[in-house]
Amino acid sequence: MNDVYETFMKALRDILQTKLRPLVGLLPKRVQPLHMPARVTPQRAILRRAPVDISDDLAQTLLQISCPDPTTEDKLRDGHIAMGQRLARQERWGELSALIRKSDIGRNMTPGAMPAADLLAYGARADVVLAVEHALFDGSPPSDAPLLAGIEALEHVLAEHEGDPVISSIVAQSHMDIGWAWRGTGWDAEIPDRNHAAFAAHFDRAGDILSPFCPNTLQSPLLAASCCALLGGTDAGRRRVADRYEALIDLNPQNPRPMRAMGNHLLPRWYGSYKELELEAHRTAARVMETWGAGGYTWVMFDAISFDDEACANLDLTFFIEGLRDILARHSDPYTVNLLASYCANAIGQVYSGDDRADHNRKVIAGCARWIIRDHMTELHPMVWAHAAQGFDNSLHVRSPANFADSGRKDAMRIITRLFSREIAAGKRVVFTESGPEAMAGGA
Template sequence: MTAIELFPTMRRIGARLSPLNPGRRGSRMSQDELDSTDAAAKVPPLRPRIDIAMRHPTPETQERVMHRDRGMHLARQEAWDRLSHEIRAAEAKRELTSGGTPVAALLSRGARHDAVKAARDAILVGDIAGGFDALIALHDDLREGCPGDHAVKHVVAAAYLDLAQICAGGQSLGKLSPNLRKTHDRALETAYQLVDRFDPFANDSPLWAAVRCGVLPADPAPEQRVADDYEDVIELDPGCPGHLRAMGRDLLPARFGSYGLLDQQARRVVGQTSDVWGTGAYSIVMAGATEMDPGVLNHIDSDLFAEGVYEILTRFPSPHYANIFAAFTGLIVPSTGIDTPVTRQIIGCFDWIIADYLTELHPILWAEARRPGTAPRRDGDPIRRGRNRAEQAISQRIGSFLHEGESIVFTASGMRISKD
């Protein structure tokens, strides 16, 4: 059964837009094509043919900044008791931003911001030992003032994980200098030692369950723990999509799993989270894994993936999720160059996502999308890049099926084709 048969909403545009040009399905986009602001010249003029409101900053971005800044403020005031209270309260309510980011995690991120920034700045100028010393100072301060407070101690453990990532810099650990590798390993080991002091279930703390997943690289046998550790954090906080995406990445063969285990756990977690996501957890896990490894597309159940995306967008009909899955199906998957019935069906989801659920453009989400396995771009104007990528994806997929004088217009009730 194809996705067009599964969902009645897709039939509405199917007659007008099908059959889509098969030459465009799965056609490989180079990284230059993804990133170049001149890429729009490869398709018919985008304006006035595409009319969509652009929103930046988005509600999700604003909420993240607000909660992070709150944590930063409390730390600078040394109001650790108040910070602990607010982190605990946010965890107890499983409070999330509109895009699904845990508020407690944002408070913790803000609280450690200054120490982590000092560590990063030291490492950037070659003072690797000074980078670690910045976190020791934070650790010593909180050891005396809050010896058994699991909420405040999370700030310390997460800071050490941040330092390990700073040292790695997105590179293979084997490519690090001896000093960087030593500091990376020391930071990771310190966080690992802190993990055993706080039980996530006894403290009802998804934050600590997530740290347990974060220190998997320091475990002697991470392959034996990865599935159980992620089941724990998802059980404690099933509404957070970040845990599902992280699980997908850590279950890849290059990390601590295999394609078989990835599929098994993605299906298993559907039952664990059905009250929140329906079958959507499968789609989130697989999207997270695909963004790191395009080989996942050779093992994905495209019917279940399409059904999951549909359930997410009907349960959470927000522009945030619509933009995420539009970018995945319309940009990320086509960029892999993998042309199979599975990828065609996944790319086909782009049509009904933009027709029925895309009401405004969130350019940062499109700017952050990249070919699986490549590093994100940090230069240039991400807003312009994100908008160009989105408009090109829409134009390439639908533009050639417009009649003369028609344009694509996105409104609060969905996409429509307008006669100029």
């Protein structure tokens, strides 16, 4: 172990000796730069849904849509995560590093545009990160053991594979994940000093680990993503934020998550401004036009407008909707269709703020759910809809996945039933086929 690591561990032990206990009420949701951000605008409210005139059972009779469990996307993602977890548990770190490097170089992705390298790396650190999250959020004072044992073990792995960029990325991302678990994503003034100290210690250590590789990321999207994730723990300059994300996007423009993350980090509450957000969204659209058409603009604004009223009010609405169409013209896989449909109908469509311009734009975007579902939907992904109803909070603690998925299915069925109310009222069944929904005679 090097001196930097020993200094970090001493500092972290000092923090833990103060009997840190996170105040869960002050730690609402974490925002990982390459995942869905949390909803933060306090004045917004969820619209109450009007009751449906038909029962849930009858809706399932009148609407027939495949609801695979698990979906193809879920199976592929879970398979990559399980592989990373298994190789880490078996201490086959060299083999794991080679596999991740191969996936990273090959830009291997699931149909829903999730990089396989990211999933493998998450699986490799999942045991350590989840143990810490459980220790912090189970309601009892945390002990040193689960908070230190796992990360210490990963630090030993790092020492044994010194200079390996993949192992470095895994361990650094572990520190950052744990840091976010300590901090949450409230404003700085809301975070207890001791929790913020633990967050800072983990991010400092992650920065030390990645310093040999940032900003020169060896043409590796995985490393570039890790370097962008470091921005969450720094007072980064605005140009530096945009530059880092642009470099990451250029390495793999097929991956929309960096575009979404950049939009989030360019909001004033992080490192940017509304003017810069709009500028970078248009610049990104121009750079990825060959891959996404106008969709680059839509991906950058995707999360920003979902929880920031002024960003939504300033939206280039026509260009955003053109981007939705271009995304689906290029990626009409069931996951992407469900993501965009649930986003428009639920994450955006069930929210209001009192800002007339923002609410007008949200209403128009919510209306896009109609043509997305009618023109592109072939199967239902309940988990995607359930997460949309919660603002796509990737740190949401779901106690019952089955109940959570069922809530998403019911939400989707209510919304889809309304979209086909005319056909249903005419006594027809709506059957979703491989080529989309069809209204057929013979309703109940």
